[in-house]
Amino acid sequence: MEKMHGFHRKSYADRLALLTEVVPLNETEVNVIKQHYNAVSGDLIENYLTDYGLPEGIATNLVVNGQEYLVPMVVEEPSVIAAASNGAAMLKRGGGITAHAESRVLTGEVIIKADNVLAVQDWFTNHKEAIMKTALAAHPSITKYGGIQDVEFNIIDESHVSLELFVDVGDAMGANTLNSMLEAVADQIEAELGQQVLMSILSNFGDHNVVIATGMVPFAALQRGELSGQEVAARIAEAADVANIYPKRAATHNKGIMNGIDAVVVATGNDWRAVESAAHSFAARKGNYKGLSKWRVTEDGLEGRIRLPIPTGIVGGATHVLEMSKVNYQILGIHSALEMMNVLAGVGLAQNLAALKALVTDGIQQGHMRLQLKSLALTAGATPTQVTQVVSALQKLPKHEQDLAHAHQLVAKLKEDETDGE
Ligand SMILES: CC(C)(COP(=O)([O-])OP(=O)([O-])OC[C@H]1O[C@@H](n2cnc3c(N)ncnc32)[C@H](O)[C@@H]1OP(=O)([O-])[O-])[C@@H](O)C(=O)NCCC(=O)NCCSC(=O)C[C@@](C)(O)CC(=O)[O-]
Ligand SMILES: NC(=O)C1=CN([C@@H]2O[C@H](COP(=O)(O)OP(=O)(O)OC[C@H]3O[C@@H](n4cnc5c(N)ncnc54)[C@H](OP(=O)(O)O)[C@@H]3O)[C@@H](O)[C@H]2O)C=CC1
Structure with a gap:
């Protein structure tokens, strides 16, 4: 090449x-x-070729902190938006979701290769104010939105230390803002302390950006087929307990939560790699990878709780560059990064509820496959006008024949009929 x-x-x-x-x-x-x-x-971006289009839809029924939101979601997977709307509707019947985002404080790290860790610690103790002054000088406008909160010193091992800067980045994701500050501090350390800085960069760990969202689902909203609402509630709680102790299940449980969160993060021009990284590192923060939500049965219904960091912004980065992202902020009608984080946690809780309910009742395939058949028809080459016919023909086949080979046959037959009819 x-x-x-x-x-x-x-x-x-x-x-x-x-x-x-x-x-x-x-x-x-x-x-x-x-x-x-x-x-x-x-x-x-670099080496630009074209815009890769992903489908966007609107999830309905989401009530967070007393306000109902229409939620734009960008996702290629069938049934995600239906599930988000379904879960949100069940939570709405219990009065909606209550969410609280902790803060927009982002952590940045200057990692120093130290000859003498204790000497660096001494220097740090005497230069805390000077470090904060240098950081502020690198991005003085930060005081309009938030500001520098603190600076800490951590020993990583016998030859590495991390100087950690905590900055309230306001309504932005804040990566560029913080990175500029960190690089200024790194220069100061090299010049004044004579130690080599290995790197300076924000941390995507997100432990100061944790959001907690809770919601109650009345038993009546959970009843399914032969199963009472109480029985479904007990099964959902048990499923969440399993995710809490068994990492293999937790990975799928959390993927289900991120189905919804990621779709909104993409729709709003936010950095979904940062959000994914924060979610999964938080899930593994105590060593064992765990589910990000908990469900428990109470006298009144099923109570859900999700807890995860969601470091997102509503300004900066690509949020107001991408055309559809700008439109999506109008649809969402949110006014601050903290509100955005609350809505995202609500979406995660609703998404998780719908998936768990499907899993412990009908099985995921019943609802998911009904919607997935459309993708199967399209993959087999059906035109948009042929999709409905192919899907209804596939639905008439036994379950084990609802596959791509049969979709191909049906599309070929339709094309043949259309040619004959001309
Ligand atoms: C698929 C449903 C929603 C059917 O659910 P249902 O109860 O059979 O459908 P319904 O017709 O009774 O509709 C209930 C509500 O769902 C919504 N809804 C229903 N259908 C649509 C649709 N076509 N388009 C938009 N919204 C839809 C809509 O809000 C509707 O209320 P309505 O507006 O009618 O009053 C349900 O079975 C479900 O929620 N399933 C979960 C699907 C899911 O989680 N998909 C994600 C992909 S699987 C995965 O990646 C995650 C997973 C499962 O592995 C995570 C884990 O393991 O934990
Ligand atoms: N590890 C990671 O996650 C990394 C991510 N990134 C990328 O960084 C980008 C995000 O960085 P970010 O710093 O948010 O974006 P920007 O560089 O666009 O900076 C945000 C700017 O928005 C302005 N602003 C206007 N109103 C507000 C407000 N209310 N609150 C806060 N800022 C406001 C500020 O400008 P002013 O101060 O001039 O007024 C601020 O500097 C993303 O593209 C991300 O992908 C980059 C490096 C690493």
Whole structure:
């Protein structure tokens, strides 16, 4: 791939021409790339090719802290939005979700390679104020939104220490803001202390960005088929208990929670890698990886609680660069990063409830596969007008035949019939 050298220095047209030279793309494929070109996106990332479209839908019924939200979700997986709306509806019947986001304080680390850990600690003790002054000078406008809260010193091992800066980043995710401060502090340490700084970067650990959301589901909202609401509630609580003690189940339990949270994080132009990293490192913070939610049966119904860090912002980064992200803030109608975190935790709780209810009653496939059949039809080459026909034909087949091979056969048959009819 010698030809690709300097790809990033070429114009868009030259990049596309070179790509088609080295990769066998046909005219239709090149046209797809061109159709989704967006000049703004070209300024957002490097070696820009095109915009990759993901479907967006709206989850309904979500009530958090007394307010009902319409929640834009960007996700490629069928049944996620239906499940979020379903879980939110059950929680709404219990009065809605109550959520409290702790703070927007982000932690940053300057990791120092120390010849003498105790000497660095001494220097730190005498320079705490000076360090905070340097950090502030690197981004003085931070005081408009939040500010520097504290600086701490931690010993990592006998030759590494971490100087930790805690900054309230206001309504932004705050990574760039904090990183600029940390690099200024790193320069100060190298100049004044004469120790080598290994790196300076924010921590995605998110322990100051924890949100707790709780909700109550009346038994009547849980009844399913032959099972009473009390029985379903007991099964959901038991399922959550298993996730709390068994990491293999916890991984799937938490994936279900993140189905919803990630979809909103993507829809609002936030950094979903940061949110994922914070969630899973929090789930494993005590050594054993655990479920992020708990459910317990009370006299009044099923009570749910989710607790996880959700470090997101409503300004900065790509939040107001991507066109649809800007529209999504209008749909969501949120006014602060803390409100956003509360809504996201609510989505996670609702998503988890719907998945657990399906799992302990009908099984996930009944609801999920009904919606998944549409993807199967599309994968088999059905056009949007053929999807309904293919799905209803698939539904008439026995469960074990509702697969891609049969979808292909049905699509081929439809195409044949259409050709014959012409
Ligand atoms: C699929 C449902 C919702 C059916 O649920 P249902 O109870 O059969 O459906 P319903 O027709 O009685 O509808 C109940 C409500 O669900 C919503 N709803 C229902 N259908 C739709 C739809 N088509 N489009 C939009 N919303 C829909 C809607 O809010 C509706 O209320 P309504 O508005 O009618 O008064 C249910 O079975 C469910 O919630 N399943 C869970 C599905 C799920 O979690 N999918 C994620 C993919 S699986 C996974 O990745 C996670 C997992 C499961 O592994 C996590 C874990 O293991 O913990
Ligand atoms: N490990 C990680 O997670 C890393 C993530 N990133 C990336 O960093 C980006 C996010 O960084 P972030 O610093 O949030 O974004 P920006 O660099 O866009 O900075 C946010 C800016 O928004 C302005 N602002 C306006 N109103 C407010 C308000 N109410 N509260 C706070 N700030 C406000 C501030 O500008 P002003 O001060 O000028 O007024 C602030 O500097 C994301 O793209 C992320 O992917 C980058 C590095 C590492």
